[in-house]
């Protein structure tokens with residue numbers, strides 16, 4: 001990595017014991033990935049660059065008590081909404097003021113290329129806070145006056161203490177969406193970033209505090225899932241869990257949360273179909289399909305990883321898509337011209353290499369590009385952008401979420417065949433369709449069993465619309481109204497409009 005471009009690691013991690021306000025001190029310096037702490041390794045150089053002490057399970061109580069105290073004492077939730085909204089706008093401005101620093105921290109720990117960290121992720125992180133500031137301005141309750149006797153008023157109140165668990169693949173965007181939603185609605189939160197990528201989120205939390213969110217309202221717990229993560233999920237003092245991560249982990253979280261019957265929102269894995277019909281604008285479909293699978297190093301829940309292309313244009317599409325894949329610029333994530341960086345950490349890289357071996361050795365697949373370490377890049381977790389033609393949708397590579405720059409392509413007879421294959425997956429997070437034929441698009445839109453259907457676009461997000469998954473891709477939705485539903489309780493208050501003539505029980509008048 002270019003030394004000049006290396007961001008400063010927050011002092012919290014070079015002097016862990018001075019950072020008691022950010023993370024509770026670890027008892028001892030641990031080895032990579034132990035319960036005591038995590039040594040972070042930059043994926044391009046394989047060099048360790050930070051040690052993050054972990055919050056241990058027996059410290060969960062202290063965190064929850066602090067969050068609960070901040071909630072009950074009420075300096076945040078009782079703030080007039082205009083002031084809460086103003087604080088959210090200050091956070092957004094601070095995020096933009098520190099855009100370079102945040103982007104570089106995220107790139108350091110995830111290896112998302114700097115152009116995307118800076119241009120897409122930080123911008124969206126800032127927008128998440130302004131979005132919820134705007135929402136507060138227009139947020140209203142409901143009232144009913146059905147009989148004239150009663151006025152029924154429905155208001156929403158914060159749930160209490162919210163645990164927000166984030167994955168490593170897009171830490172800023174994902175943690176900030178939950179954080180902005182939960183605090184805007186008056187909750188106290190504990191953020192649990194991934195042990196592989198906590199730094200940008202920690203810096204974000206510092207900025208949230210700098211913007212004036214009162215003490216105790218936003219806490220951070222760094223550490224492992226089975227350790228502090230599980231201790232917090234099962235803690236009776238946590239009222240709601242907003243989880244983003246893998247499907248298997250989601251199942252564990254739901255089971256663990258059941259013990260104290262708390263609300264759980266789950267945003268989980270995906271294996272999204274990307275349908276390209278003969279009626280598509282081919283050039284745009286190639287551009288968009290490349291973005292769909294290779295943006296964010298392919299380490300994206302919404303990646304369009306299963307490309308289904310109609311027979312009539314299959315040869316042409318596959319030739320163009322494969323040529324462009326081979327021409328992708330894989331390199332140092334801090335190089336502004338890099339299009340794909342290395343895989344985020346060693347274990348994930350090893351997993352992708354194993355999938356690559358399967359592709360090379362199993363007759364069900366034809367490897368058209370990649371499937372192995374990038375030739376000549378012996379240092380760093382550089383996995384070559386991969387295109388594999390698959391003959392059977394039930395095969396492992398077509399059903400498993402690979403979570404890397406790894407596309408499978410299947411040829412399909414027509415739209416009906418494409419829709420059947422698209423829905424033949426345990427996941428249902430997103431889907432893509434490329435076609436200029438409106439009836440085909442409309443039929444696909446109705447038939448696809450997925451939370452989002454992107455039509456002639458690789459990905460776009462309007463925060464007012466819901467985002468989440470069918471089937472094993474999750475429960476609940478981010479955006480509206482899902483974020484409000486997760487982070488508030490509804491309260492109905494019934495008020496008689498005139499004195500009631502009540503039956504006089506016990507007055508001997510019966």
Ligand code: NAD
Nearest residue numbers: 166167168193194225229230245246249267268269270301
């Ligand atoms: P993961 O499930 O391994 O971990 C996610 C988070 O959960 C981490 O912070 C981890 O420490 C924590 N965790 C793990 N076990 C836990 C437990 N038992 N109790 C409490 N916390 C626990 O996922 P990952 O590898 O970090 O992220 C990749 C996955 O996330 C992919 O499957 C991807 O599709 C999914 N994802 C989904 C969305 C979405 O919006 N649907 C967005 C991004 C990523």
